[in-house]
Amino acid sequence: MIDRKTRAGVIALAGIGAFTFAGPAAAQTALKWAHVYETSEPYHTCAVEASDKLKAATDDRYSIEVFPASSLGKEVDINEGLGLGTVDIIYTGQLFAGRAYGPVAIGGAPYMFRDFEHWDKYRKSDLFADLSAGYEEATGNHITSLTYYGERHVTSNKEINMPADMEGLKIRVPNAPLYMMFPRAAGANPTPIAFAEVYLALQQGTVDAQENPLPTIKAKKFYEVQDYVNLTGHITDALLTIVGGPAWNAMSEEDRTALEGVLDETAECATQQIIEQEQELVQWFKDQGVNVNEVDRAPFREATVKLHNGEDASWDQATYDKLQAIE
Numbered sequence: 001m002i003d004r005k006t007r008a009g010v011i012a013l014a015g016i017g018a019f020t021f022a023g024p025a026a027a028q029t030a031l032k033w034a035h036v037y038e039t040s041e042p043y044h045t046c047a048v049e050a051s052d053k054l055k056a057a058t059d060d061r062y063s064i065e066v067f068p069a070s071s072l073g074k075e076v077d078i079n080e081g082l083g084l085g086t087v088d089i090i091y092t093g094q095l096f097a098g099r100a101y102g103p104v105a106i107g108g109a110p111y112m113f114r115d116f117e118h119w120d121k122y123r124k125s126d127l128f129a130d131l132s133a134g135y136e137e138a139t140g141n142h143i144t145s146l147t148y149y150g151e152r153h154v155t156s157n158k159e160i161n162m163p164a165d166m167e168g169l170k171i172r173v174p175n176a177p178l179y180m181m182f183p184r185a186a187g188a189n190p191t192p193i194a195f196a197e198v199y200l201a202l203q204q205g206t207v208d209a210q211e212n213p214l215p216t217i218k219a220k221k222f223y224e225v226q227d228y229v230n231l232t233g234h235i236t237d238a239l240l241t242i243v244g245g246p247a248w249n250a251m252s253e254e255d256r257t258a259l260e261g262v263l264d265e266t267a268e269c270a271t272q273q274i275i276e277q278e279q280e281l282v283q284w285f286k287d288q289g290v291n292v293n294e295v296d297r298a299p300f301r302e303a304t305v306k307l308h309n310g311e312d313a314s315w316d317q318a319t320y321d322k323l324q325a326i327e
Helices: 004-027 042-057 075-084 102-108 116-123 126-139 177-185 195-204 214-219 245-249 253-287 298-305 317-325
Strands: 029-034 062-067 089-093 142-156 170-173 189-192 209-213 228-243 291-294
Touching (some): 075 089, 102 126, 102 177, 102 228, 116 126, 116 228, 126 142, 142 253, 170 177, 170 195, 177 189, 209 228, 214 253, 228 253, 228 298
Parallel strands (some): 029 089, 170 189
Antiparallel strands (some): 089 228, 142 209
16 A cells, blocks of 8 residues: 555656656647638648648747638738737738838739739849848838739629729729729729628629639639629739748747748749649639630720829839839
8 A cells, every 4th residue: 555655756756757748749839820811722721731841840849720711810910910929920912011011012013013924033032032121120020932822803793895994893902002003093993891701792782893813713702793704914913921020039040941941832832823723714714604804904004004103102213113123
């Protein structure tokens, strides 16, 4: 029979053993990655794959838990959450990040890029690195990557071939001022509505139209409540991957390097899948009975470029000239 003193020693040793066993699991930090996209989209699936890669790259010190479809808040909420530490990583549009540091929004402005190649060189440029550094200085949050989101096109219940066809059209745009530049240039009425609410707004006629890339139009099923996909290609859009200051500052230099590498790889994963989807989706929409309308973009571009350095611009002329000079 074990006396009281011996029993106490056994219990204490058991406790130490349990603590030692639980230690490594408890030490792992799960980074919260929030976004507003669907689980079927490459942004999400590639982000989910990033967790195992980060575990391997950090000897199991860090993992990633992904929260899709606005489950941790709308775009504005998750941007604010970075500094608060309620989220650790986000995908966000350049125009949303531009609310905190205006110049970084330039990459999301309409008809800012000549084509995909121009955009691809921009994301690898010294200019983008400088803009990212300016954003970090202004916010404390760290931009790691830029993921191709696709060319944005207008869906509507009428055919759109020229700016005059958009006169007075009530078109949903994301809640960031620069998304209004293209509709205003074409004479439309831009109406900010949260991403999660767009389908219902189109279905109920709250707005007449919306604009997004083809993969998003498919994923969100906007084609079910719109008759036309008009290939305006007015924004060569992209998503910033941003790590919040509290999370970034808590990491060692070694783990930061690992995280940056994994997030760059994730951006490339989603970018390549979006490129492939864009190439296939025109025919897919036609097969669904949707009217896919080829548009002469020249008059839309001409109307919009006039506004590039107007009152809505959040960048200076020098930044604009550097971007246009990229070849």
